[in-house]
Amino acid sequence: xxxxxxxxxxxxxxxxxxxxxxxxxxxxxxxxxxxxxxxxxxxxxxxxxxxxxxxxxxxxxxxxxxxxxxxxxxxxxxxxxxxxxxxxxxxxxxxxxxxxxxxxxxxxxxxxxxxxxxxxxxxxxxxxxxxxxxxxxxxxxxxxxxxxxxxxxxxxxxxxxxxxxxxxxxxxxxxxxxxxxxxxxxxxxxxxxxx
Numbered sequence: 474x475x476x477x478x479x480x481x482x483x484x485x486x487x488x489x490x491x492x493x494x495x496x497x498x499x500x501x502x503x504x505x506x507x508x509x510x511x512x513x514x515x516x517x518x519x520x521x522x523x524x525x526x527x528x529x530x531x532x533x534x535x536x537x538x539x540x541x542x543x544x545x546x547x548x549x550x551x552x553x554x555x556x557x558x559x560x561x562x563x564x565x566x567x568x569x570x571x572x573x574x575x576x577x578x579x580x581x582x583x584x585x586x587x588x589x590x591x592x593x594x595x596x597x598x599x600x601x602x603x604x605x606x607x608x609x610x611x612x613x614x615x616x617x618x619x620x621x622x623x624x625x626x627x628x629x630x631x632x633x634x635x636x637x638x639x640x641x642x643x644x645x646x647x648x649x650x651x652x653x654x655x656x657x658x659x660x661x662x663x664x665x666x667x668x
Contacts, residue, residue: 478503480552483528484603487535487595491528494552498527507552566608 484491497503504522507529511520516537521530573590576583594607 478552480529480554482554486598486603489530489532491530492552492554494527494529496527497524497552499524504529562608 478494478496480492480494482490483493494503494507501524504524508520508522511517511529511531516534517531518534519530519532521532522528523530573583573587577587578584590607597610598606
């Protein structure tokens, strides 16, 4: 039996998934075999392989493959897709999503809110190349609002004061050394007068 390479999902938005296969890096034959084997899977529109970066990008029809990584595992002899273990944040997100689904089933307003948030999350992911989503933007937005609301009335945290002090002294030290170098260069380039 042929040894399967380990593939991980690097980016995924509905309709587009990029896989990384580090153990196959530079192996053009392997990536061409992967491209050909995926080309026959119904619902996949385009497969872009890049052996130099060990990546495979798959463009697919979302309605044909709601769980594409499961479909890939069934149709692929060259690699198996490993999803990273879930974190506490992922578990909490799934719990919130399940609660939102429950509410959406019982309330038209909740369903509209859930659909709006999903659409907004998908658009943010598309716009940022799947690097940022609402799980990042919402806490960041809350932090910014908190800092704006607190404003200048709050005391400066000790770590900020120490950080500013350190940066200030680093800049002063570098400025002193730069002045010293200029003076040394001026002295060495000025013509010497002999007595």
